[in-house]
Amino acid sequence: MRNWRVTLAAAWVAQFLCIVGFNAVGPFYPFYIRALGITDVHQVTLWAGILASTGAVSMALMSPIWGVLADRHGRKIMVVRATFGGALVLGAMALVQSVQQLFVLRLLQGMLTGTVSAFMTLIATIAPPGEVGFALGMMQMAVFGGASVGPLVGGLVADNLGYRWVFGVTGVLLFAGGLLAVLLIHEQFVPPQGKQNNGLRASVHTITHSMPVLGAIVALAGMSMSNAVPSPVLPLLVESLQRDPSLVNTATGSVYGANAVGAALAAVLIGRLVDRRGAGVFILACGVGAVLGNLAQALAPSYSVIAVGAFVLGFSVGGLMVSANATLARKAPKEQQGAIYGMSNSTGSAGSALGPMLGASVATAWGMRAPFATAAALMALVTGWVALTLQSRPTEAAGDAADRR
Secondary structure: OOOHHHHHHHHHHHHHHHHHHHHHHHHHHHHHHHHOOOOOHHHHHHHHHHHHHHHHHHHHHHHHHHHHHHHHHOOHHHHHHHHHHHHHHHHHHOOOOOHHHHHHHHHHHHHHOOHHHHHHHHHHHHOOHHHHHHHHHHHHHHHHHHHHHHHHHHHHHHHHHOHHHHHHHHHHHHHHHHHHHHHHOOOOOOOOOOOOOOOHHHHHHHHHHOHHHHHHHHHHHHHHHHHHOOOOOHHHHHHHHOOOHHHHHHHHHHHHHHHHHHHHHHHHHHHHHHHHHOOHHHHHHHHHHHHHHHHHHHOOOOHHHHHHHHHHHHHHHHHHHHHHHHHHHHHOOHHHHHHHHHHHHHHHHHHHHHHHHHHHHHHHHHOOOHHHHHHHHHHHHHHHHHHHHHOOOOOHHHHHHHHHO
16 A cells, blocks of 8 residues: 555554544543542452452453454454444543443453554554564554553643543543544555455464464463553552652652653564564563563662663563564455454463463562563563464574565
C-alpha cells in the first residue's frame, strides 16, 4: 500500500490516545470503589482485585473470536469496534451508581475492547515485509508512551474534577482514537474466497505445527505473566528502601517511569534491528535481560538499583514484545494473523491475570523480594524453552532475509 505510512501514523496516534485513556483510569479503581460506597478497606481491596481480573479474563475469552472475525471481515473494522466500544463502556462507567454496575461494565470492557491486538494485527498485515519490525516497534512505542502518560493525566483530572470525570475523559480519548481510525486508516482488505483456512481450528494447527509461531506466543505469554508477578509488591519494596518518606510517591513513580522509558526506547531501536537481523536473537537477548532486571530488583540494596533494574526490565520487555510480534507477522499466514494475534493476546491476558495472584502468594510466604526472584525464574524457563525451539529453525535468518526482499 502506497499510503501505509499514513495509516501507521494515524494508528500510532489513535493507539496512544487509547492507551492514555485506559491507563488514566487504572490507578484509581480502588478510590472510585470507595466513592461508590464501599468503605471497608478489605472490601475495597477485594473488589479492586475482582475488577482487575474480570477485564483480563473476559478479554482472554473474546480475543480469539475477534481475531477470527478480523481475518474474515477486515482488520480496520476490528479497530473501530475496539475504540468505539471502549469509548461507550468507559464513558458509561462515569455514570454508575454501584460497584456491581461497575463490575458489569468491566466485563463488557474486556469483551469489547482489545485495541492493542486490533492495531497490531492491522499494522502487521499492511506493513511491507522489510518494515514490519519498524512498524510494530512504533506501535509498541505508542503503547508504552501512553502507559507512562496516562496515570499523570488521570491524576490531574481526578484532583481537579473528581473520579467520574476521569472515566468521562477516557471515553472522549477513545472516541477520538476511533474517529482517527475511521477517517485516516486505510485497508485494502479482500475477503477470503472458497474454503476458509482462517478459523480457530486452522490457526491452532498453525501454532502447534510452527515452532517460530509457538515460540513467539510462549515468549509473550511468559513475559506478560512474569512482568505481572512483582506488581503487588513493587511500591512496597520502593517504600522500604526510600529513606525519605515524603519522597515515596515520587520514587515509586520514577521507577514506573524508568520502566516505561526503557520499553519505549527498545520498541523503536530493536524494532528496526529486527528488520535487518531477524527476530530470534533479540527474543533470546531480551529474555535474558528480563531475568537480569528482575534479579537486580530482587537483590537491590538501594532505591537506585531498583530504578536501574526497572529500566533494564522495561527495555527487555519492550524488545521482546516487538521481536515476538514481528515473528508472528512474518511466520503466520496472512489469512490467519487476526486469530493468531488474538490467541496471543488471550494467553497474555491470562498471564496478566494470574501473575499478581502468584506474586501476592509468594510475597505472603517468603517476603516482598520473593516475587522478583519468582519472575526471574519464570522468565529463565521461558527463555530456555525458546532457545530450544530456535535450534529447530536454523534457516530463520535466511528466511527473514527472503521476506525482506
